[in-house]
Amino acid sequence: MPPSSPQRDLLDPDAVKSASALGLIARKIVEGYKVGEHRSPLKGFAIEFAQHREYAPGDDVRHMDWKILGRSDRLFIKQYEQDTNYMANILLDASGSMAYASGGLSKLHAAKIIAACLSYTIVQQRDAVSVGTIGGEEPVLYPRTDTPARLPWVMESLAPLEAAGDSSLGADLTRLAPQIKPRSIVIVLSDLLKGEDEFFRSLARFQHQKTEVILFHMMDPAELTMPFTGKVRFEGLEGEEPLITHPEEFALAYREEVQRFCKGIRTQCEACDAHYVLVDTSKPLGETLGEYLAFRQRINR
Amino acid sequence: MHLLSPIYLLGLAAVALPVLIHLIRHRKVTVVAWAAHRFLQAVVRRLQRRRRLNDLILLLLRCLLFILVALLFARPFIGGGQISGGDGAQVVLLLLDGSGSMGTSNGVRSGFDQARDRALEVLDTLPPTSSAGLILFAGRAVPLVSPPVRELDTVRRELERAVPMPAGSDLAPALEAGLEMLKGMRNARIVVITDGRQGVWADRAKLEQLGEVAAAGNISLEVIDTSETGDLPNLGLVSLESSTARPVAGQSVALGVGVRNGGTQPSERTRLIFETGKDFPVGEAWVPALRPGASTVVQAKLRFDKTGWQTLTARLPGDGLAMDDSRTIGLQVRPRLNVVLVQGASAPGRGVPPGFFLEAAAVPVPVAQERDFPVAVTTLQASQLDAAHLQTGSVVMLAGLTELGRGQELALKEFVRNGGGLLITPPAAEAVRTAYLTRPPLEDLLPMTDLSFVEAEATYATAPPYTSPITAFWNDSAAGSLEAFIVQDHLRGTLRDNASPVLPLADGDPLFATQSVGAGRVFFSTVPLEGSWSDLPLSPQFVPLVQRTLEWLSLQSEATPQVAPGERWSLTVPLVHAGQPFYVAGPLNPDEPQLAGEVELVKNRALINEASTREPGAYRVYLDPAGPPVGAFGVNPDTAESDLRPTPNAEVPEWAYAALSSGGTTGPKAGPLTRWLRALPEPWVLLAYAILLLGAVELYLAQRFSRPT
CATH class of the missing domain: 2.60.40 (Immunoglobulin-like)
Known part of the structure; x- marks a missing residue:
């Protein structure tokens, strides 16, 4: 990889398979979108005063300590420490369909990077994070992590994940539900190409437990636009019957169908008070993540 | 239905092309491992059937297009088979009168239009699988559909295209060609469609003979007379002559216009207009009243002011036949003719110089009228001749010169090659004769070589006809006679290859000889034109002879008017x-x-x-x-066509008279449905339209179906 293109390095599928590289990718992405930010992107979970720091141009004047200014005529701002009261459960869809990649990066790879970024951010904010998989061979939820020192362990859990199997997302979620504490955060990264109704029925339980749900809807650009031409044999990644057709003849209808599907998912998310984030894996993931975190800051302000 | 070029049916194999393209297009398959199968399945399930139907429609359309194109190239036509007259079928040859008289119009339709209708009727009444040919006769046979073909539409199409020609209407050549063509065919008919004017049956003897040939060959001869009965006014011009083809600018020229009443009623006094160039009237004359068949020559005088080539048209008011209402000739209006006369010394004992008679004959008018005469003469001695004189004159006369300077000879040769005219007469004096015969001046330009003196053999010019344009004038006895003078002595010589004799003498020698040199002309007289060897200069024909010679010498080119x-x-x-x-x-x-x-x-x-x-x-x-x-x-058209009077029965060949008496065409007339069907375009035209339509539909559907669904 050329050293002059770090963004491409981060999207290298091989790099995502390595735990240390995944950790590095997550740190780079997070630091990238936090440049210029001086407020916690997850502010609102739990914060506590930590120390004073001399004011520097660009600091938010709302955090100015006016008492010190009155007493000593010097400018100081207050800094806060975050609590670890909140627990974030990041669940990756490891079903066969997540293996699809029209370019270099599959949906699962992209999901791993997002999960790593979120884990890094959450742990840096002194919250706890637990990663797991659904939709694959067997649902798994790994033990919680709440210190930066244990982040590599999270990365090691994510890195070797492979997309395989076609078990029901809803059923897996139901099976993992007892391990998820009420009033925590559940972050799901999935394409939801199968069993979305059952999935949303399972989410209803979390709604009752006042657990916040965030859905990162992973979609490949080819799945959104259907760019293929000529005679194409489509072979299902989850054992569907092969389909031979000329996709350019149906591209418009296909795109309408996909848009209808995405719109339906968003509507159901809104019905469950869940946040919906459509992730186009061809776009810079840091950008997508940054936009979402900025959105959270706005609504929590 | 038959095919003109069935070989093109091999093109039907091209139907396989769209199928092959379809198969090739479907052969190459790209395999994609796909996750979002559910959307694709939903869409394909919903649209695949319609898509397949669209594909099938396009495939069928394309195959059909190839089939139609192959059929188009095979040129289908209705009818067909071998040309013969068997099984009730006939072989008909239409001989259509296309002469000038067929242009006679009643103000609505011309005689040719009516003849065309009758020809179409004949075609419409032919039994199935008959064949037909078409020959237009207008002085000569013009085959339009020859030999006969089974595609009657081809004959109909040629009939629609045919137009009458401004020519005579002799039927014999066309009938002879037709009989030759139908020789040996069964059920063969020749149908002559004509207005029956006198020119048609002009060669009656030949036509009678051809009628016998037709009878011997079992070929039926029919005549359809399309002439209109009733009064047909037609005053026509039959000739337009000018007294000279090269009138002099500013001087009158006499015109003779032949007019004939070719109609069937007397004509009234009629104005005749002369036009030059772009219908610009320059004069008029009146044609007296004429009874049917009578003719007259109207005399007129015109004067042309501008020099150069012009056309002169005589025009009568329009009548039943427009073709003969005008006649045109071409004229070269020239400036006044300047002649340079160079004469040698007088013969001893004679009082007149050698060019005396020539000068007098060139300008035969009193001195007071010389300025208005079309010829002006400048007389010089041999020593005075130089290049400046040659630039002013267009004809040079060398009378009795025994020698010329080298420079003068060169200048004269150049003068002739550039279009000048040169008249040469030998010297009369005995003293210089030997020297002249040994080396005459301008020897290279003389039409004769090896000159010798023929003495004391009184002889005369031969009688007409004369072939030379100079003496052809005397072929008409009214112009006088060239046999009335005696030639006592003359020169004899050998004519050059490109020289022509003018006016042969009784002893076989030419009295004059001419030849062209470059763009110019040379006239050589074998006698001195001064009265010592011959009394020709004293003859009344001498002046017109010199005038005609000068005119001929001044002509740089001759053209038929x-x-x-x-x-x-x-x-x-x-x-x-x-x-x-x-x-x-x-x-x-x-x-x-x-x-x-x-x-x-x-x-x-x-x-x-x-x-x-x-x-x-x-x-x-x-x-x-x-x-x-x-x-x-x-x-100008054939004047015989001006006569619209019907041919007297006695002048019509017997077989034609018999055919006319029996009413001409036989057989049932085609019904309206048959005529409508015949009026339809030919099958290949319909095919071409169908191909265009199908092509447009295919393009539209292909474009519509190719849009993403």
Whole structure:
């Protein structure tokens, strides 16, 4: 990889398979979108005063300590420490369909990077994070992590994940539900190409437990636009019957169908008070993540 | 239904092309491992059936297009099979009168239109699988559909295209060609469709003979008479002659216009208009009242002010036959002729110089009238002749010269090659005769070589006819006789290859000889024209002879003032123009000369040959389309066609008279449905339309179906 293109390095599928590289990718992405930010992107979970720091141009004047200014005529701002009261459960869809990649990066790879970024951010904010998989061979939820020192362990859990199997997302979620504490955060990264109704029925339980749900809807650009031409044999990644057709003849209808599907998912998310984030894996993931975190800051302000 | 070119049915194999393309297109498959199967399945399930139907429609359309194109190339037609007259089928040859008289119009339809209708009726009544041919006769046979074909639509199409020609209407050549064509065929018919004017049966003996040939060959001869009965007014011009083809500018020229009443009722006194150039009237004359069949020659005098080539058209008011209402000739209006007379010394004992009679005959008018005479003479002694004199004159007469300076000889040779005229007479004096015979001046230009003196053999000029253009005038006895003078002595010699004798003497020697040298002409007299060897200068014919000689010598080129339609018109131009393009402004393009060909080089002469003379009217010929014309002529139709009176029965061949008496055409007339079906376009035309329509539909559907669904 050329050293002059770090963004491409981060999207290298091989790099995502390595735990240390995944950790590095997550740190780079997070630091990238936090440049210029001086407020916690997850502010609102739990914060506590930590120390004073001399004011520097660009600091938010709302955090100015006016008492010190009155007493000593010097400018100081207050800094806060975050609590670890909140627990974030990041669940990756490891079903066969997540293996699809029209370019270099599959949906699962992209999901791993997002999960790593979120884990890094959450742990840096002194919250706890637990990663797991659904939709694959067997649902798994790994033990919680709440210190930066244990982040590599999270990365090691994510890195070797492979997309395989076609078990029901809803059923897996139901099976993992007892391990998820009420009033925590559940972050799901999935394409939801199968069993979305059952999935949303399972989410209803979390709604009752006042657990916040965030859905990162992973979609490949080819799945959104259907760019293929000529005679194409489509072979299902989850054992569907092969389909031979000329996709350019149906591209418009296909795109309408996909848009209808995405719109339906968003509507159901809104019905469950869940946040919906459509992730186009061809776009810079840091950008997508940054936009979402900025959105959270706005609504929590 | 039959096919003209069934070989093209092999093209039906091309139907496999769309199928092959379809199969090839479906052979290459890209395999994609796909996750979002559910959306694709939903869409394909919903649209695949419609898509397949669209594909099938396009495939069928394309196959159909190939089939139709193959059929189009195979040229299907209705009818068909071998040409023969068997099984009730007939072989009919239509001989359609296309002569000028068929252009007679009643104001609504012309005689030719009616003849065409009758021909179509004949075709409509033919039994199935019959065949037909078409020959237009207008002085000569013009085969339009020959030999007969089974595609009657081809005959109909040619009939629609045919137009009458401004030519005569002799039937014999066409009938002879038709009989030759139908020889040995069964159920063969020849149908003559004509207005029956006198020219049709002109060669009656030949037609009777051809009638016997037809009877012997079992070929039926039928005649359809399309002539209209009733009064047909037709005053026609039958000739237009000028007293000279080269009138002098500013001086009157006599015109004779032949007029004939070819109609069936007496004509009234009628005005005749003369026009030059672009229908510009320059004079008029009155034609007296004429009874049917009578003719007259109207005399008129015109004066042309501008020099150069012009056309002169005589025009009568329009009547039943427009073709003969005008006639055109071409004229070269020239300036006054300047003649330089160079004379030698007088013979001892004679009081007159050698050029005395020539000078007097060249300008035969009193001194007071010399200024108005078209010829002016400048008389010089031999020593006075120089190049400046040669530039002012167009003809030089050398009378009795025994020698010339070298420079003078060279200048005279150049003068002749550039188009000048030269008249040479020998000296009469016995003292210089030997020297002259040994080496005459301008020996290279003389039409005769090896000159010798023939003494005391009184002889005369031979009687007409004369072939030379100089003496052809005396072929008419009214012009006088050239046999009335005696030639006592004369020179004898050998004519050069390109020389021509003029006026042979009784002993076989020519009295005069001419030859062309370059663009100029040389006239040589074997006697001195001063009265010592011959009394010709004292003859009343001497003046016209000299005048005609001068006119001939001044002509740089000779051109016919008028030709018949289709006849070639030629004009000699200076050699320098050989290979240059020439342009012609004819009746169809009077204001825009169009490129007509190149000046040809024939036997050391540059010739303009214009053969596109089908249309009657005025023609002007140009070497430079922006410059003045270098030639002009008229194309005039056959005068026999002016006579619209029916042929007396006694002059009609017996077989034709019998056919006319029996009513002409036989057989049932086609019903309206048959006529409507026949009026439909030919199958291949329908096929072409269908291909265009299908092609458009295919393009539209292909474009519509290719849009993403």
